[in-house]
Amino acid sequence: MADFFQKLFGSKNKKEKNREQTAPRRAVDLAVTAPLSDQQINSILMNQYLKYEMKQLVAAAGQSVGKQREHNEDSLLALTTTIAGGADGVPFGLYIVADGMGGHQFGEVASNAAVRIMGGNILRKFHSYLFNLPTQVLQESLQEVMEASVMEAHQYVQREAPGSGTTVTAALVLGQQVTIAHVGDSRAYSIFPDGRIELITRDHSLVKRLEELGHLSKDEAASFPHRNVLIRALGQGEALEADIFTVPFPQGGYLLLCSDGLWGVVNEKDLYRFISEAPSLHRACQSMVEAANAAGGPDNISVVLMQMIG
């Protein structure tokens, strides 16, 4: 098992891997989703109406290079585990969306490294809890674990891909709690069954900052020419301060992570419509990615959608 994680998240031969993983995709219309059949998900969703004892965390992801970019500088990670039996199962999931930037294809390196290093770091902390018996809880708090992994990824990007940077929005789901680490302008939304869609991260962007300062109205902000300028990014600046907080998983609802390739072109109402009307999480992800492409696909699109069943 440890080897498996080493392969997935190890930093030894990442250069090769990066090249493989981020070779420009031509088939832009085909959004890639995680491999679980709709039937499987449907059966779970149907069972939802029965009394479902064991909490199930399910997730799907979608990604597309978009219509106007050559490279995919977005990276994402979606990892869901359920270990049940004995005492009782605690849903555990780790989801990260990163949107890289910087010349010489360093944007790809930055986002990819951020996702892998953070993912590897966090999973190493939880490895013994998840796979060893008897289990003992960590002394480090969840927020401390998240903070440490952001810092490690930050230092790596500074060292290995100088000048580049990446957003990162990571959600660690453990039980009913979601701990978020966030830098940049990728977003996390809590989506509630009554249609409320709540942005739970704050964009670290110039436009948001000017809006907060009262220099820009909402309308002016919408047409601001430098919408893509970040004021905080992983890999940029000496001291990085990530927003780290914990919220309950929206009861009966969803958690959504996405890059600005999605939220920048598809409005929140439509996002909710795609999610609530789709027969499965995967189809929802696909519809959202297709909608972003239909709207011009100006940027790389990444989306992860999670649901707690039971």
Next chain:
Amino acid sequence: MGSVYRARDLHFPNVVKLVAVKEMINTAPDLLVRQTIVQNFEREANMLATLNHPSIPRIYDYFTQDDRSYLVLEFIHGKDLEAVISDTNGFLPEDQVVSWAIQLCDVLSYLHSHKPDPVIFRDMKPSNVMINHNGDVVLVDFGIAKTFQSGQKGTMIGTEGYSPPEQYRGEAGPLADIYSLGATLHHAITRRDPRLEPPFSFAERPARRINPNVSNEFEAVINVALQYNPSDRFPNADAMKEALMNVARKTGTLSKIASALPAAASGTGIKPLWAFKCEDEIRGTPALHQGTLLIGCYDNNLYALNAADGQFQWKYATEGGIVSRPLVYDNNVIFGSEDKRLHVVGLRAGKVVWTYYTDGKIYSSPRIADGHIFFGSEDQDLHAVNVNSGRSIWKYSTDGPIYSTPLIANEMIFFGNEAGGLYAIDFRGSQKWRFQAKRAITSSPVYSGQTVYFSSVDGNLYALDAANGWPIWKFRLGKGSISTVAIADNLLFVGAADGFIYCVDARTAKEVWRFRTDNQVSSSPYVYKDSVYCGSVDGCMYCLEYRTGRLRWKFETKAAITGSPVVFDDIVYFGSTDHHVYALFA
């Protein structure tokens, strides 16, 4: 060099008319310098005499005698803003600072439009802003204010830290006062004295980063006033006032703007509604049930008092001190005592129903769920007792005495022990999880949003996932704590042995404010309406505005307060180790 005296005007012998007399001693040996000093002094006097504004002290007279010059001014009752800032625990409320800022813009606008030449105050800083007894601002010390003649390069006078960059080059126009006002507001709202910071570094410590209660809008106004280039600032004081009025409108301050100086000064004058004297210390917390206040005492008695007037109803004697908080259930009062017993007595007359023995003193307070009473004992066990029969159902053994009161939530029981364990067990008495702190957990856990919060003697405030005991975050307190957390609006309130009452954001684990008392805080805060109430070993009961930590009032008893208050129907009830139970208006 100068002093200010408070003096009485004897032109009015039948009344006490106070005036301020500003004295300047001329010690310069050089004749020319001495003359210049006197001229400066007289210039101030003449200029002041031409000004007429409610925020500028009136001048009555001036004279020079030998080497001393005197200016007789209106006496301002109140204190200067620097003292207000340093005497305030926590941050000054934004609405208060905004209302002062608006008044300061008014007076600057008046000075800047003075004819024939605008008056540049040049020394705007907290110590030159008096807050009078009505809570209004008055600008004092015009010693260096000078009439402004365009293009003239003056010498550099001003207070480092508050002065704009151009003042260091010897230039100062109306926009210099705008900058200094921005610096003054920044100091007032953040408590960070700019004289202790590198010059012109305001942009590096935005107000909201230091004081998260500051609104975006107000921070933006301060930032504009503090722009390095004068042309980037507000073009004049009126424009800045307009921006501040917008802040006030947005944050709803405008309706409150007439409010006077914080009532914080009050506190000693509070009279209790009633007080009841016991024969020994009260260290615990009262309970209130249908007009009856129940409280344990170290004279070994449990007292039942009429909550309305403090009239004695009955007492019940045990053989040990009582710190355990009584619980009322089905017309019975249930509580533990240092005599190692759990006592159940009738609510009406205080007659014993049954008692239950443990092998140690009982400090923990009982909780009831599912027909069982749960409580901890010094014998290291958590006891589950049938509420009707008083028979033991099970005991759950741990590795340390249990002083913590169990929390019952989600069909689980959470409690701490003196060996630093925090346990989650189910109603059958089997363990779900255990968390280990570095030192004792004497406080009681509380539950909100699937999270369990508690403080430990190891100096941390912990947030654990209730389902599995994962630490979500830790917040470092100055010292250990046995105080139980109170929660309102996603804010946590807790006291610690370092003497502070802390307010921490439950989501981000960031400190919102802290309030200093003069001794350890063992008492647990209690939130009622928009106030938080908490006692301290310094003997005072404090009432703070819970969003800002601003002191509303305090009430001093003659000895330490270790128990916690209860508030019901706008009345605060608590006990003190001065042997009294008090009831105060909230």
